[in-house]
Amino acid sequence: MIKIGEMMMILDLHRQGLSVSAIARESGIDRKTVRKYIARGLEAPAYGPRKPRQAVIDPFTAYLRERVTRYPGLTGSRLFRELKDLGYGGGYTAVTDFLRDVRPAAAERGYEVRFETPPGEQAQVDFAQFNVVFADEPTTPRIVWLFSMVLGFSRLIWARFVVHQDLPTVLRCHAGAFEALGGAPREVLYDRMKTADRRRRYRRHRLQPCPRRSCPPLWFPSQGVSALPLRRGHSSWLGRQGRSAPVGLLRRRRPGDGEGATSMTNALDTTPSTIDRISHDLVGLKMPRALEALDHVVRRLEKGEIAALEAMDILLSEELTLRENSRIKTALRMGRLATIKTLAGFDFSFQPSLDRDRIFTLAQLGFVARCEVVHFLGPPGTGKSHLAIALAVEAVKAGKSVYFCTLAELIAALARAEREGRLQERIRFFCRPALLVVDEIGYLPVVHGGGNLFFQLVNARYEKGAMVLTSNRGFAEWGEVFGDPVVATALLDRLLHHAVVVQIEGSSYRLRQHAELMPEHLRSKASITPPTLNPPSRPRGRPPKNGHPSATV
Numbered sequence: 195m196i197k198i199g200e201m202m203m204i205l206d207l208h209r210q211g212l213s214v215s216a217i218a219r220e221s222g223i224d225r226k227t228v229r230k231y232i233a234r235g236l237e238a239p240a241y242g243p244r245k246p247r248q249a250v251i252d253p254f255t256a257y258l259r260e261r262v263t264r265y266p267g268l269t270g271s272r273l274f275r276e277l278k279d280l281g282y283g284g285g286y287t288a289v290t291d292f293l294r295d296v297r298p299a300a301a302e303r304g305y306e307v308r309f310e311t312p313p314g315e316q317a318q319v320d321f322a323q324f325n326v327v328f329a330d331e332p333t334t335p336r337i338v339w340l341f342s343m344v345l346g347f348s349r350l351i352w353a354r355f356v357v358h359q360d361l362p363t364v365l366r367c368h369a370g371a372f373e374a375l376g377g378a379p380r381e382v383l384y385d386r387m388k389t390a391d392r393r394r395r396y397r398r399h400r401l402q403p404c405p406r407r408s409c410p411p412l413w414f415p416s417q418g419v420s421a422l423p424l425r426r427g428h429s430s431w432l433g434r435q436g437r438s439a440p441v442g443l444l445r446r447r448r449p450g451d452g453e454g455a456t457s458m459t460n461a462l463d464t465t466p467s468t469i470d471r472i473s474h475d476l477v478g479l480k481m482p483r484a485l486e487a488l489d490h491v492v493r494r495l496e497k498g499e500i501a502a503l504e505a506m507d508i509l510l511s512e513e514l515t516l517r518e519n520s521r522i523k524t525a526l527r528m529g530r531l532a533t534i535k536t537l538a539g540f541d542f543s544f545q546p547s548l549d550r551d552r553i554f555t556l557a558q559l560g561f562v563a564r565c566e567v568v569h570f571l572g573p574p575g576t577g578k579s580h581l582a583i584a585l586a587v588e589a590v591k592a593g594k595s596v597y598f599c600t601l602a603e604l605i606a607a608l609a610r611a612e613r614e615g616r617l618q619e620r621i622r623f624f625c626r627p628a629l630l631v632v633d634e635i636g637y638l639p640v641v642h643g644g645g646n647l648f649f650q651l652v653n654a655r656y657e658k659g660a661m662v663l664t665s666n667r668g669f670a671e672w673g674e675v676f677g678d679p680v681v682a683t684a685l686l687d688r689l690l691h692h693a694v695v696v697q698i699e700g701s702s703y704r705l706r707q708h709a710e711l712m713p714e715h716l717r718s719k720a721s722i723t724p725p726t727l728n729p730p731s732r733p734r735g736r737p738p739k740n741g742h743p744s745a746t747v
Contacts (some may be wrong), residue, residue, distance in 0.1 A: 575702025
């Protein structure tokens with residue numbers, strides 16, 4: 195078998211008048227082969243089917259067929275482990291591809307038998323959600339809920355649209371359903387409805403009986419019962435798991451279902467009361483906490499316990515408290531304040547060198563408005579980070595934007611942004627918060643060029659945003675911390691212009707119970723500025739010939 199290029203060369207030499215022997219010498223191909231391709235002419239070569247190559251899984255196919263035939267439920271990972279024990283060296287995908295072709299098809303499971311109950315024995319309650327647009331607000335979609343109760347024997351459905359699913363609404367719907375049906379079933383099923391079983395821990399709960407004397411007390415199980423897997427579109431059960439009841443299921447009782455059949459045309463309550471209108475307005479205003487407290491406040495108002503203005507104040511206070519708590523949680527999360535510290539939790543008695551009144555003056559956040567810098571300096575464990583986080587929490591409560599990070603994290607983020615060509619964008623990000631807290635200055639070495647990056651950020655926030663810095667090193671050592679005395683001088687020039695310096699001199703609060711185990715120089719209340727070391731005196735006289743002074747014995 196020759197290639198297509200060699201065949202074209204043979205035919206071209208033949209057209210030039212060369213003999214078979216000359217073409218064979220020129221191309222290095224046997225004369226019989228040359229003669230064959232000259233006789234065949236210009237024709238694409240035909241290649242036969244390639245011989246099948248043995249796969250790695252072929253020696254184990256009989257074993258796999260036997261296993262899945264006897265046990266069709268065996269998983270691919272289980273069979274893969276078995277093949278590994280037998281010496282299989284292939285991959286997992288080859289096993290699953292083979293099993294997909296040889297595994298017996300699972301027999302189709304038939305539908306369950308329709309669940310039947312005696313008359314008056316059982317009913318099921320569920321909610322269905324609908325997104326609707328009211329005529330008075332054509333541009334704002336609203337969410338309404340369809341409360342439905344279906345009887346287990348006749349499949350009769352009673353339904354009513356409501357705007358929320360709280361317990362008073364559920365009770366009113368039950369009373370309306372029992373009133374329309376002329377009684378109550380002995381048992382009502384709930385598909386884990388939170389309103390019916392809020393804590394889901396008690397085995398049984400009891401609802402108030404229907405106002406009619408013919409209605410017995412209603413009991414329901416807390417765990418809920420899921421519907422049987424009926425065919426899609428089957429109308430014999432309302433509460434199929436994962437599906438809601440369509441509006442089309444509202445219908446009249448079928449003829450022959452017994453005496454006392456009630457028409458369902460009046461099942462929907464289309465006359466909203468004042469409470470319903472208020473609830474609708476609260477939904478439109480997105481005030482969920484006020485909506486939850488509405489029924490309780492109305493009951494207190496009806497009993498004369500509170501006045502109308504007090505009721506309005508309670509509803510607004512509840513909603514404002516919920517929104518304020520949500521705002522604070524979001525701001526703390528966005529500011530990366532995972533550990534919450536407060537001034538109330540700080541032990542000022544353990545650090546007598548700290549002025550309590552001065553710290554609480556800082557907590558009034560006047561330095562944030564003046565775009566000043568607060569420095570907390572002191573040895574490890576003296577509460578620098580605690581006070582910095584506490585001031586940040588107070589700023590969040592006051593509505594200020596806050597961001598917390600360590601110096602190492604800050605420089606790493608700036609260095610990564612510089613490599614990606616978006617340094618200015620990252621600096622603008624760190625300039626957005628009203629208060630930037632930079633912790634642990636001096637604990638870890640600063641990478642090369644990190645001091646310049648930090649200086650660019652400080653220069654961008656200078657007299658534009660407040661900062662809180664914590665460090666265990668004195669200002670005289672910042673040249674060593676940032677690896678460049680020039681950069682450290684430029685930093686301190688801006689950081690100390692409008693600054694409040696709080697120096698804490700004391701022992702570690704973390705080691706207060708193990709102080710006797712620490713060395714004496716660590717237990718002492720030493721200043722963060724290291725002592726000045728006197729240089730050793732030079733020996734007098736001519737130095738020795740070997741260049742090393744002789745040791746004095």
